[in-house]
Amino acid sequence: MKNIHSLTIDPLTGSSFKTSGKYNLHILTKYQFNRQTINMCQSVDITIGVLALQGAFREHVLAIEQSAGVKAVALRTREDFEQNKIDGLIIPGGESTTMAHIANRSGVMDILREFVASGKPVWGTCAGLIFLADKAQSAKIGGQALIGGLHVTVDRNHFGAQVHSFEVDISVPVLGEKPFHGVFIRAPAILETGEGVEILAKHIDQNGKEVVVAARQGSLLGCSFHPELTPDNRFHNLFVDMVAASL
């Protein structure tokens, strides 16, 4: 059989590129196409910052650095933000009230708000989702500072206290057909979504109510659970694709 090359067509733009191998017509989802584009462009030089004030930031750094051509940097201080040109930012799980307290005390809060306003991709997981939300219910007495930007109302600890933490496979169509294993630890839920918010995943809560557990709004991504605590890198790949597409 003559040696021919694969022809991969992006279903959205119709553009195509050759890959080594045989001419077989692959129709990829936009997500898969981006993935292959990123993989092909190994020289893509992306730096993703992970807010490291508190919480599960190390796990995000490790997960991000499994993506070819992507560097992750832990950010704590104003100087860290000033000394690193970052293309995207992850706000990890932990305790949103603590993060807000430290961010305010260290002068990082306004940098975070400026970064969100810049339009560069930002991903909040669990406490990070709360931090990114415009509104938070069940906030601490006296209220807690939020970065804002994601037009949602979240309910802190929606699924209960630590002892009610759970793991469950959920459907996240944007990642493909295979369910994603969600690790919910004193997790929030999104109760209201505003303009421009795309719902990516839902879950039935302990009261039988369907709540949103993952959403995207332009360059902002949020989820109630902890993808960094699973070996499944699809959520991190989705975020890397968002960052790559924004460059």
Ligand SMILES: NC(=O)CC[C@H](N)C(=O)O
């Ligand atoms: N795992 C987590 O990030 C928990 C979030 C925490 N319950 C909060 O309200 O900030």
